[in-house]
Amino acid sequence: MNLDDYSKMKDEIIKLISRTERIVTNDHHRDLLESSCQKLFENRFNLVVMGQFKRGKTTFINALLGQDLLPTAIIPLTSIITIIKYGESLKIRIFFSDNKAKDIQLDELPLYITEKYNPKNEKGVHHAEIFYPSSYLQNGVQIVDTPGIASIHGHNTEVTYQYLPNADAAIFLISVDPPITQAEFDFLNDLKKDISKIFFILNKIDIANDQDWEESLKYTKKIIEKEVGLNDVTIFPLSARDALLGKMQNDQEKLNESGLLSFESTLEEFLMKEKGNVLLNTAINRTLTVISQETLFTQLKQRSLHTPLNELEEKRKALTDMFSKVNRDRIDNEYLLNGEVQTLIKQVLEVDLENLKREKTTWLINDMKELYKAHQKESNKEFARSLDDYLTSQIKDIFNQWRSHEDKVIRTHLEKILQRFTLRVNEITEHILTFSSELFNIPMDVLIAKESLSIETSFWFRLYEPLDTLSMTIDFITNMLPKGLAHKLIFKKICRRAEILVDQHCGRLRYDFINRIEKTVKDYKYALNQSVDIIIKNIDSLLQSAQDAKKKTAEEVSILEEEINEKIQELAKIRQDFENIQQVLLPIVLKG
Ligand SMILES: Nc1nc2c(ncn2[C@@H]2O[C@H](COP(=O)(O)OP(=O)(O)OP(=O)(O)O)[C@@H](O)[C@H]2O)c(=O)[nH]1
Ligand SMILES: [Mg+2]
Structure with a gap:
């Protein structure tokens, strides 16, 4: 498969998503579809x-x-x-x-x-x-x-x-x-x-x-x-x-x-397999989720139109009870998530920082002992400058490298934690949908695709600016002392400075990492919670409108019914088209 095939596939999927977008009534679903299209357009x-x-x-x-x-x-x-x-x-x-x-x-x-x-x-x-x-x-x-x-x-x-x-x-x-x-x-x-x-x-x-x-x-x-x-x-x-x-x-x-062409074809193949596969599959699953939920909601609406009022009220009560049980599960789930994030901070980030601090301080001081010998002949001022320059450049290297490595470590852990959270949220969603469809005897042949979000990569693109380190100055008295004594004093001072700098940088990195972890988790939690809230709100409001419909005239009800039937049919049609396309596309994507 080459880039052209891939573009065609992508265009087909985008067309299907737009068709779905035209028919959905739920704003949240429309947003989801829009963002899927957006991602397909610009996934980096x-x-x-x-x-x-x-x-x-x-x-x-x-x-x-x-x-x-x-x-x-x-x-x-x-x-x-x-x-x-x-x-x-x-x-x-x-x-x-x-x-x-x-x-x-x-x-x-x-x-x-x-x-x-x-x-x-x-x-x-x-x-x-x-x-x-x-x-x-x-x-x-x-x-x-x-x-x-x-x-x-x-x-x-x-x-x-x-x-x-x-x-x-x-x-x-x-x-x-x-x-x-x-x-x-x-x-x-x-x-x-x-x-x-x-x-x-x-x-x-x-x-x-x-x-x-x-x-x-x-x-x-x-x-x-x-x-x-x-x-x-x-x-x-x-x-x-x-x-x-x-x-x-x-x-x-x-x-x-x-020799460039051979490299180019290997690169294209890699991009298709690695990137194309994940990207197209995600968009397809997203859209199918929306289609199945919209179908279920519309069917619920259709059934409730024919349910007698007292039965409808009973069913609504059963649903309300289920929602409050579900909300308790959601609180437990968040509690678990917060616990796991705190463990990540305490047992990974802080332990890594502690090790870094210990190892690097000892390492720096040992290194400076070598430097002490090598620069013995220098004047007091030169000696101080040599040690100071060395320390400043080492500090920069150490923290830049550590930070870029730790980024990956933390991100891998965080992804696993968020994945577990997502699985639990998906179970809750599935429970709500199954319960509602059973209550109204709607066959659950609709596929309930799982929600999955990815950590925003842009969030991680923030350069780490090392602290401005003011150069060490030596005072007048030290400068006037004989070399041997002055060098000893300067060395002591620079070792202390090494400890302080390592400590300050560790503190800053700790703050920086914790901030980024917490922001990622907060955004993620919000997005997932919102998807559950929306399902609950939707089911509730469609039952409310079914209750209200009882006051409508026979003619008004029949117009409503017609609209509902049309929508169900159209959704089924789009879904069929989608599955046809999926059958043609996926083997190609998988073959790469
Ligand atoms: N003969 C020959 N020279 C090349 C080739 N590729 C690059 N050069 C030359 O190598 C020099 C460096 O090329 P750049 O592309 O600036 O190298 P760079 O790796 O980007 O360099 P930095 O940005 O400084 O890291 C230039 O004079 C290029 O013309 C090549 O395939 N053959
Ligand atoms: Mg260059």
Whole structure:
């Protein structure tokens, strides 16, 4: 299956959802259908391109897009996360750390996203978004360019690390020259903890002859498998430069020889299987849920029109009793959820933070003992500066890396907790629907699809800004002391400072994580609870209107009945169409 087939399937499903939307009467159902369509339109998949500086990441993205869009250079260049997403026409927007945004022209782009024109990110750019009409980016795939790691610009590495939790899959670039380095192994070892799918690319094969790059390929594969502990690594050899030229000059031969096409087809297949499958299935299930609930409600309405008033009142009483029992179950369920969240905070987050604090403080102090020896010859001032610089840079690295790793840990736990909560809510929903249909002798052949929500990924995209650490100053008296004594005092002071900084950062991270966990749980709980409330309210109000209908004239009742019959028939028809389409579509999706 290719992207075209996928687009057709998606369009069919969107059409069916719109047809359903036209006939439903319940506002909540309409919202659900609308948001399903919206998700189908814009579901995001972050494909992040990473690697050491100058491996050709940016050139490679240009090659995928077939256009010389992003700035590339011989010197370390990209310094800002640049997200490329689908748009009808080219549009570039720069987002700043103070939440402001600004639209710019293509030729202004280097002024914001490169180390050369925006050194040390003096312009305070948070990230850049480029909207571009490319078939790659349709269906919600976003390609993300990241600053190269391990260049002399340490802050660039940091930016890339912070973006790791948002990656759904990574493309990791290495190149024929020079061979893979220790810095790349270290980075890969961190990457594999966070990202389940990594594509490897050996770039710049054009600068070596076939024999040389094939040798380089074998060597790189073997050493990645050994050093990073990955099995059966596939590496795609290619020349991003030639692929870009081939596409831009319409030179098919150059493009074929560049090696890009083989990578592109593997990538497409992966995107279809991983993303397409989940996405389409979710939309189909959502719509079927709405259809079955609407059908049930309409049938209930139909039955109650023919139920004598006293019987109707009895049934309503039975339903009210059931609702209050259900509400008690819901309170218990929330209680369980809150307990599990508190356990997550206490037994995972706080334990991890405690370990981090202990390990890193000891580690930092030991490291500084080494530094103490190495810098003995320096003047008091220089000595203080050396230790202080080292501490500041270590603190940044430690907390950025820990945070991006812990994000994944917490998210995995939280997803499991919310899944259990959802299962319990689904049982409650099913109970309400079965009880009501049995009460009115309505056959429950309607499928009751389960509610499932996903944690909003956007919520997790918040960069962690390390605390501004004011440099340590040494006082006049210490400065005047003889070296040996002064160094001892400075060392003591810096060790104390290390403890304080670690402690402050742990505190801040604790606060940050707890806030995010609680907000996620609150939003999730609200959304699920709302879906139960709406069912209860609906059943109750349709019984009320059936009671009111008893006062209507025979003619009014028969008009009402006709409307109801029409709606039931139309719902059945849509459902049939849906199932037909599902039968055609799903085997294709599943086959990938
Ligand atoms: N010969 C050859 N040169 C390439 C290829 N791909 C990229 N380059 C060159 O390598 C240099 C670096 O390319 P970029 O795309 O800027 O590399 P990058 O990985 O994005 O670099 P940073 O943003 O600094 O991390 C540029 O001079 C490119 O022209 C290739 O396939 N073959
Ligand atoms: Mg770049």
